Amino acid sequence: MSAPLLLVEGVLKSYGPRLILDIDKLELYAGESYVITGDNGVGKSTLLRILCGLEKAQVRTYEFEGKLVSIENFPPELRREIIYVHQQPYLFKTSIDGNIAYGLKARGIPRLQREALVKEAMEWAGVANLDHVPPQKLSGGEKQRIALARAKVLNPKLFLLDEPTANLDAEARRQTVQLIQRMSLDNNCVLIACHDYELINLPRMRRMTLSDCRLALQAATEPRRRTV
Amino acid sequence: MDLLEPTREAFYLLFTGDAELWRIISISLRVSLTAMLVVSPVAIAAGFILATVPFTGRRTLVILIQGLLSSPTVVVGLLLYLLLSRQGPFGEWHLLFTQKAMMIGQAIIALPVLVAFTLSAVQGADPRAHETALSLGAGTARAALTTLLEVRFGVMAAVFNAFGRVFSEIGCSLMVGGNIAGLTRNIPTAIALETSKGGFAEGIALGFVLLATAFGVNYALAFLQGEGGLK
Numbered sequence: 149m150s151a152p153l154l155l156v157e158g159v160l161k162s163y164g165p166r167l168i169l170d171i172d173k174l175e176l177y178a179g180e181s182y183v184i185t186g187d188n189g190v191g192k193s194t195l196l197r198i199l200c201g202l203e204k205a206q207v208r209t210y211e212f213e214g215k216l217v218s219i220e221n222f223p224p225e226l227r228r229e230i231i232y233v234h235q236q237p238y239l240f241k242t243s244i245d246g247n248i249a250y251g252l253k254a255r256g257i258p259r260l261q262r263e264a265l266v267k268e269a270m271e272w273a274g275v276a277n278l279d280h281v282p283p284q285k286l287s288g289g290e291k292q293r294i295a296l297a298r299a300k301v302l303n304p305k306l307f308l309l310d311e312p313t314a315n316l317d318a319e320a321r322r323q324t325v326q327l328i329q330r331m332s333l334d335n336n337c338v339l340i341a342c343h344d345y346e347l348i349n350l351p352r353m354r355r356m357t358l359s360d361c362r363l364a365l366q367a368a369t370e371p372r373r374r375t376v
Numbered sequence: 377m378d379l380l381e382p383t384r385e386a387f388y389l390l391f392t393g394d395a396e397l398w399r400i401i402s403i404s405l406r407v408s409l410t411a412m413l414v415v416s417p418v419a420i421a422a423g424f425i426l427a428t429v430p431f432t433g434r435r436t437l438v439i440l441i442q443g444l445l446s447s448p449t450v451v452v453g454l455l456l457y458l459l460l461s462r463q464g465p466f467g468e469w470h471l472l473f474t475q476k477a478m479m480i481g482q483a484i485i486a487l488p489v490l491v492a493f494t495l496s497a498v499q500g501a502d503p504r505a506h507e508t509a510l511s512l513g514a515g516t517a518r519a520a521l522t523t524l525l526e527v528r529f530g531v532m533a534a535v536f537n538a539f540g541r542v543f544s545e546i547g548c549s550l551m552v553g554g555n556i557a558g559l560t561r562n563i564p565t566a567i568a569l570e571t572s573k574g575g576f577a578e579g580i581a582l583g584f585v586l587l588a589t590a591f592g593v594n595y596a597l598a599f600l601q602g603e604g605g606l607k
Contacts, residue, residue: 202507228513238504241526250522251512302513 151214153178153305153337154199154230158208161194168194169205170361178305181332182339183348186358192341193235195358196308199339200232213305228255231304235311237295239283244275244294247283251302265301273297273327289320296327306337313344321346379580386581396557397578401585404562407475408543409593411482416535419487423494423534424520428506438495444488449481449541453551456481460552473554478562481548486538493537497530498523536594543590563589 152175159171168191176182184192197203201222210219212226231251239247245266252262270276273293278286286294292312299307312328313321325346332338332350340347348355355366389397426438458464460472471477505526509519524531546564553560555569563586570578 200511202511224513224515227510230511231513232507232511234504234508236504238502238508240505240508240522250509250514254509254512254514254518298512 150177152176152211153213155209155211156199156207159195159198159205160207161191161198161203161205167361169198169358171195171363174356174363176306176337176339178337179335180337180354181350181352182337182354182356184339184341184356184358184363185343185348186341190358191361192358193310195363196232196310196339196341199306200230200308201227202232228302229304230306230308231299231302232308233295233299233310233312235314236288237291239286239291239294241283244278244281244283244286245270247294248298248301250298255302269297269301272300272330274323287320289316289323292316292320292324293327296324296331300327300331304336306339307331309338309340309342311342311344312340313342313347325350379576382576383580385577386579386584389577389581390585397581397585399558400561400563400566400582401589403475403560404543404564404586405589407478407549407562408482408539411479411542412486412535412539414479415483415486416490416538419490419538420494420524420531420534421520423491424498424524426491427495427498428520428523441488441491441495445492447485447488448547449485449545450547450551452481452484453548456484456548456552472552473556473560475553475560477552478549478560481552482542482545485545485548486542489538489541490534493534494524494531497527497534500530501527532597535597539593539597540590543593544586 154174154176156174157172159169159174160167161169174195184195186192194203194205198205198207198219201219205219207219210217212229217223217226240250245263248266248269249262252265257265267276270279273296275290275293275297278290278294283291283294296309296312309328313324316324321344325344328338328340328347329350332352342348347353357364357366426434426441456477457472459466460469460477461467462472471480501523506519506523509522514522544564546568549555549560549562550565550568553562553565555561555565561569563582567579567582567586570576570582
């Protein structure tokens with residue numbers, strides 16, 4: 149069996165005296181999709197934020213692609229491999245293509261290549277027609293799709309999606325689920341925190357539940373797809 | 377007092393290109409814009425750091441800076457005068473009664489305004505902006521710049537406010553500039569002088585220019601604010 153993309157052991161997180169997370173082990177493999185379910189306020193978002201270095205926590209082991217990483221000083225190169233998408237994504241006050249190009253610019257991708265990648269990502273997310281609409285005028289579903297395109301264009305190894313279908317109407321939800329399904333078909337790893345049954349029941353989705361600060365892996369509905 | 381005649385004369389002076397008048401205007405603009413250009417990047421960065429980085433004594437520093445918003449410009453002028461005068465610690469630099477001294481004074485006056493308003497703008501920023509930038513792979517500097525751009529309306533308000541304060545201040549300019557004709561005489565010091573001499577036309581003309589220039593500079597800067605912060 150190949151090494152996990154991400155191996156995290158001994159996660160402890162408290163807010164004051166209140167313990168939020170006490171996780172023994174979490175393993176994520178490339179090419180797999182995972183969903184974490186659990187009641188509101190149980191710490192799903194907190195876990196995702198810890199994994200991408202946005203939230204501090206006590207973590208015994210954090211290994212990415214077999215390499216031990218200090219989560220205290222989250223390495224910038226790891227930020228390029230793991231992308232977190234907020235439940236209600238934030239779009240920068242610039243154009244839509246400016247938003248999608250943001251991470252590419254940060255990576256120093258030349259303009260021509262950047263433009264081609266942005267165009268491709270906009271078509272992938274079905275937002276090419278929204279080109280000239282200011283981001284603040286977009287609907288929740290459109291914002292979500294743009295945020296997914298903005299993450300997808302960077303081709304990270306791990307996507308962390310926080311309740312991507314919450315607060316969306318039926319049609320927007322359907323489109324978002326479709327995009328996530330396509331994301332998880334590539335050899336990326338997708339970890340989603342959500343309550344959405346449609347997402348939870350996607351084929352090959354591996355389920356975890358978070359309750360009483362602990363994470364439990366449930367049996368997969370289908371045989372696990374081996375990659376690598 | 378008849379105001380009509382001096383006002384008519386004021387417009388005549390302005391539009392006939394009175395050399396002395398235009399010299400005063402150019403000194404004012406040169407001093408204030410240079411001071412702003414030098415101090416703004418430093419002060420905006422300081423405001424950002426103060427809003428985002430926890431450190432010991434941060435709260436005291438915030439209180440100090442907010443308190444300095446009310447510092448009278450004559451006190452800044454007085455302190456600077458003492459520092460730059462021949463017997464002062466920086467006397468050998470021979471800066472007293474020069475435009476450079478006025479620029480230093482105005483930069484000091486603008487500093488707390490810029491820091492306090494940037495601090496407030498960044499504190500009001502949506503925390504997801506900074507997190508999104510980081511998560512998309514931006515380094516510390518790029519993420520900071522992104523956050524500042526997201527709150528550019530507030531940051532530009534800081535710049536407008538500071539410019540307004542330094543462009544119209546008289547106390548410091550008078551003390552460290554000395555109101556030397558053609559060298560350190562700017563609009564506010566000239567207005568005070570002309571009025572005391574009874575030269576109301578020049579005073580009104582300069583007052584009009586002060587307002588018009590302030591509007592002009594603010595109008596130019598407003599382009600950087602985007603769509604006027606309309607929600």
